[in-house]
Amino acid sequence: MSALLTVENLDVRHGLLQAVREVAFDVAEGETLALVGANGAGKSTLLRAIAGAHRPAGGRILFAGEDITRVPAHRRARAGIALVPEGRRLFPDLTVEENLRVAAASRRPGPWTVDEVFEAFPLLQPLRRKRAASLSGGEQQATAIGRALMTNPRLLLLDEVSLGLAPVVVEGVYHSLAALIEGGTTILLVEQDLGRAMSVADRVVCMLEGRVVLEGLRGQLTREQVTHAYFGLRQQEATA
Amino acid sequence: MTDTVVAAPAPPQDFRIQRWSRLSVLFGGGLAGIVAVLAFGPVLLSENTQNNLIQLYFLMIMAMMWNALAGYGGLVSVGQQGFIGLGAYAAVFFSVQHGLNPYVSMGLGTLIGGAVAIPVAAVVLWLRNGAFAIATWVVAEAFAILVSLDPNPAIGGGTGTSALLPFNLRYDPTHRLHYTYWAALGAVAVLLLLLFVLLRSRLGGSLQAIRDDEEAAASVGVRVMLGKGVLFVVAGAGCAAAGTIILAWQLSVLPLGPDSVFGVNWTARMIFMVLVGGIGTFEGPIIGAVVLYVLQTYVSISGVWYFVMLGGIAIGFALLLPRGIWGTIQDRFNVQLLPVGYRLRTGGG
Amino acid sequence: MTWVAAVVHGILLGGYYALLAAGLALMFGVMRIINLAHGSLALVGAYMSFLLVEHTGMSTYLTLLLVLPGALVVGYVLQLTMLERSLRGGELVPLLTTFGLLIVIANLLQEFFSPDVHSLDAGRIGPAAWQISSELSIPWFDVLTLGIAFAVLGGLHLVLRFTQLGRELRATAADADTAALLGVNARAVYARATAIAVAVAALAGVFYGMRSAFDPNAGADELLYAFEAVVIGGIGSLWGTLGGGIVLGVSQEIGAQINPEYFAIGGHVVFLAVLVVRSASQASRIRYALRRFA
Numbered sequence: 001m002s003a004l005l006t007v008e009n010l011d012v013r014h015g016l017l018q019a020v021r022e023v024a025f026d027v028a029e030g031e032t033l034a035l036v037g038a039n040g041a042g043k044s045t046l047l048r049a050i051a052g053a054h055r056p057a058g059g060r061i062l063f064a065g066e067d068i069t070r071v072p073a074h075r076r077a078r079a080g081i082a083l084v085p086e087g088r089r090l091f092p093d094l095t096v097e098e099n100l101r102v103a104a105a106s107r108r109p110g111p112w113t114v115d116e117v118f119e120a121f122p123l124l125q126p127l128r129r130k131r132a133a134s135l136s137g138g139e140q141q142a143t144a145i146g147r148a149l150m151t152n153p154r155l156l157l158l159d160e161v162s163l164g165l166a167p168v169v170v171e172g173v174y175h176s177l178a179a180l181i182e183g184g185t186t187i188l189l190v191e192q193d194l195g196r197a198m199s200v201a202d203r204v205v206c207m208l209e210g211r212v213v214l215e216g217l218r219g220q221l222t223r224e225q226v227t228h229a230y231f232g233l234r235q236q237e238a239t240a
Numbered sequence: 241m242t243d244t245v246v247a248a249p250a251p252p253q254d255f256r257i258q259r260w261s262r263l264s265v266l267f268g269g270g271l272a273g274i275v276a277v278l279a280f281g282p283v284l285l286s287e288n289t290q291n292n293l294i295q296l297y298f299l300m301i302m303a304m305m306w307n308a309l310a311g312y313g314g315l316v317s318v319g320q321q322g323f324i325g326l327g328a329y330a331a332v333f334f335s336v337q338h339g340l341n342p343y344v345s346m347g348l349g350t351l352i353g354g355a356v357a358i359p360v361a362a363v364v365l366w367l368r369n370g371a372f373a374i375a376t377w378v379v380a381e382a383f384a385i386l387v388s389l390d391p392n393p394a395i396g397g398g399t400g401t402s403a404l405l406p407f408n409l410r411y412d413p414t415h416r417l418h419y420t421y422w423a424a425l426g427a428v429a430v431l432l433l434l435l436f437v438l439l440r441s442r443l444g445g446s447l448q449a450i451r452d453d454e455e456a457a458a459s460v461g462v463r464v465m466l467g468k469g470v471l472f473v474v475a476g477a478g479c480a481a482a483g484t485i486i487l488a489w490q491l492s493v494l495p496l497g498p499d500s501v502f503g504v505n506w507t508a509r510m511i512f513m514v515l516v517g518g519i520g521t522f523e524g525p526i527i528g529a530v531v532l533y534v535l536q537t538y539v540s541i542s543g544v545w546y547f548v549m550l551g552g553i554a555i556g557f558a559l560l561l562p563r564g565i566w567g568t569i570q571d572r573f574n575v576q577l578l579p580v581g582y583r584l585r586t587g588g589g
Numbered sequence: 590m591t592w593v594a595a596v597v598h599g600i601l602l603g604g605y606y607a608l609l610a611a612g613l614a615l616m617f618g619v620m621r622i623i624n625l626a627h628g629s630l631a632l633v634g635a636y637m638s639f640l641l642v643e644h645t646g647m648s649t650y651l652t653l654l655l656v657l658p659g660a661l662v663v664g665y666v667l668q669l670t671m672l673e674r675s676l677r678g679g680e681l682v683p684l685l686t687t688f689g690l691l692i693v694i695a696n697l698l699q700e701f702f703s704p705d706v707h708s709l710d711a712g713r714i715g716p717a718a719w720q721i722s723s724e725l726s727i728p729w730f731d732v733l734t735l736g737i738a739f740a741v742l743g744g745l746h747l748v749l750r751f752t753q754l755g756r757e758l759r760a761t762a763a764d765a766d767t768a769a770l771l772g773v774n775a776r777a778v779y780a781r782a783t784a785i786a787v788a789v790a791a792l793a794g795v796f797y798g799m800r801s802a803f804d805p806n807a808g809a810d811e812l813l814y815a816f817e818a819v820v821i822g823g824i825g826s827l828w829g830t831l832g833g834g835i836v837l838g839v840s841q842e843i844g845a846q847i848n849p850e851y852f853a854i855g856g857h858v859v860f861l862a863v864l865v866v867r868s869a870s871q872a873s874r875i876r877y878a879l880r881r882f883a
Binding site: 310314316318362363364365366367369370371373374375377378379381382385386389497498504505507508511515544545547548550551552554555558559562 | 617623625671674675678680681682684685686688689690691692696697699700813816817820824850853854857860864865867868871
Binding site for chain 3: 073102
């Protein structure tokens with residue numbers, strides 16, 4: 001089965017700083033891939049490059065067989081890539097409902113409507129007409145995810161959805177995500193919480209200083225292996 | 241299991257900071273030499289040439305001042321013509337009404353321009369970009385209207401006035417030409433020197449910081465308002481000086497209309513010169529003034545098409561060559577003729 | 590009694606200023622562009638209407654059916670060609686390029702239409718007025734202008750609040766990058782905003798032509814007044830522009846009441862006074878902040 005998303009030898013820079021170096025991996029349709037790594041490892045930059053918000057300096061990105069490396073962000077959204085950005089980035093003066101409706105710009109047909117989103121995230125229902133800036137962190141996160149879903153994506157990119165949220169709120173967010181994950185949406189999520197990442201993902205990719213240092217199926221990697229890759233500690237010969 | 245950590249490379253050991261490179265010493269000396277030679281203008285050059293050069297000089301002053309505001313301070317002013325007119329009319333006031341020596345009046349007019357710039361700065365410097373631009377234009381218009389409404393016969397109201405009398409009472413036309421020439425050249429030299437000193441001082445560094453990131457600069461203690469205020473006052477005085485020179489050169493002035501001494505066409509010229517020459521560079525406005533002067537003197541097309549051309553070229557430069565002629569040369573060849581910055585040389589270089 | 594007349598006329602004048610300034614406020618609110626050529630574009634609208642009337646004899650109001658669509662196209666193209674590139678250069682470049690455009694337009698108008706003054710016929714409503722008292726008469730045309738201003742501001746408000754275009758405009762204004770991630774084509778959105786702004790400017794220009802005689806250099810004056818209205822009313826607020834327009838109109842009429850030559854300066858003085866008050870509050874805020882940290 002050919003992959004939905006293929007990243008080939010990707011190089012992304014922030015000015016002179018190389019944030020992503022020669023990164024390559026696939027995401028199959030329906031798969032959930034977790035991207036883990038310390039701060040500054042390049043995960044967010046990578047997601048933004050896939051979504052089109054950041055121009056790569058080298059390499060290719062293929063989506064459903066097409067080379068989208070030079071395609072602008074809004075066309076990628078219309079092709080089915082949706083990013084829930086780091087820090088939510090809601091439109092502060094628009095209401096929750098208006099934030100959701102902006103996504104109609106992607107012009108993609110599909111099951112997700114405003115009502116469907118409120119059903120998936122019932123906590124938002126009473127907040128329909130509230131200004132996005134006045135929402136709590138958890139409510140904003142739910143809105144941001146709902147907004148991305150409104151584009152009826154084939155590939156959903158989630159950037160640090162647990163960032164800045166209380167554990168009980170994060171629990172709620174992942175509870176809502178569980179339904180999505182089981183439903184067969186292809187998901188690529190960046191997550192600092194290793195435990196979470198390894199519990200929801202089918203595969204894990206670990207990044208360090210812009211490179212992929214470890215990749216494998218959930219069942220095949222131990223937590224210790226991932227932790228070591230995360231911190232860049234090198235091991236001398238495998239020991240028992 | 242042992243774990244290894246990779247260390248970062250060591251910084252370079254030998255380097256020095258240089259301000260004057262050999263090229264800039266040469267150029268600085270050359271520039272001073274040119275000014276010295278030009279000072280002999282009244283002796284060496286024809287009257288027609290002197291007349292033309294006076295125009296070049298006041299254009300240069302205006303370009304330098306507008307560049308100081310926009311290029312160094314990030315302040316796009318569309319109202320410097322207010323100070324040009326102010327300087328001209330202040331000189332009229334002192335020479336026509338109070339009988340002072342016209343050249344002394346010109347000096348006073350320059351000071352008045354700087355002084356008035358202070359309260360104006362207090363009002364407008366808080367404004368961001370577009371609002372600042374419009375506010376400066378409103379101030380210029382207000383000055384123009386106040387002058388046109390002034391019942392004082394020496395000022396002449398809406399029909400304009402002339403400084404013919406104070407000049408002709410004291411000097412014959414040839415001497416007036418010579419003294420005006422020297423006054424204009426002197427003003428250029430003084431302002432060039434003033435800007436040079438300012439940019440090399442701490443203010444220069446602050447201005448660069450302000451231009452790059454105003455909030456960050458303020459957070460490390462850069463006195464943003466003070467820096468901008470100094471620029472605004474210098475620009476006010478400089479434009480007023482240009483205005484007094486225009487008065488001495490053409491003798492009669494009008495307050496209203498786009499081509500008047502308060503006219504918005506002066507700003508059009510300033511923007512053209514600075515965009516073409518190179519905004520934010522020291523040498524840029526000088527080059528831009530020369531370009532405009534050459535166009536003005538040798539390209540004879542009707543007034544209307546002339547300004548269409550100026551506007552079109554300015555737009556073209558803003559969009560396609562935003563660094564201007566000198567800025568592009570500077571970027572491409574890493575040349576700096578006048579030492580307003582610092583150069584880091586590593587090793588023995 | 591004539592002071593009352595001055596205030597009433599000032600309010601009506603404010604309606605015209607609001608109409609003129611609406612496009613300016615829209616462009617600034619959505620794109621952070623200050624279009625210094627706004628007044629000139631309005632004036633072009635007046636001249637186009639004049640051309641049509643001269644060649645076809647149609648009523649001024651009918652010319653709007655051609656002038657407004659034309660203005661939409663001009664605005665769309667202007668954004669895609671000049672303004673978009675200007676935006677990429679930073680916040681200051683649009684000021685420079687739109688100023689260049691102002692100069693070009695003013696001089697081209699002078700070339701093709703001569704420096705003479707022209708005016709547009711307002712039809713039967715032109716001279717009609719409601720005579721309230723011996724000193725106060727309210728011209729119907731001014732009331733019409735005020736009504737159109739309300740309609741335009743109201744229409745813009747409705748578009749921004751309730752249409753998909755309006756949502757996309759507001760989203761792009763708040764965060765263009767994130768809007769793009771949702772499928773919003775910022776270029777098209779900006780182009781549509783500029784198209785609307787220029788069309789509204791042209792509409793205001795035609796009404797300007799009907800209320801007073803115009804010459805090629807009038808663009809600069811009208812720009813200044815539109816700006817004063819926007820700044821007094823608070824930059825970025827559509828309805829604030831109406832308030833600002835009214836304050837400006839009243840200031841100008843009161844100035845003219847004192848002395849007919851004080852019309853413009855009446856407005857300038859109030860404009861600068863508003864700035865002084867605002868800068869004073871800024872300064873005191875900064876001094877207060879400094880004292881707390883000293």
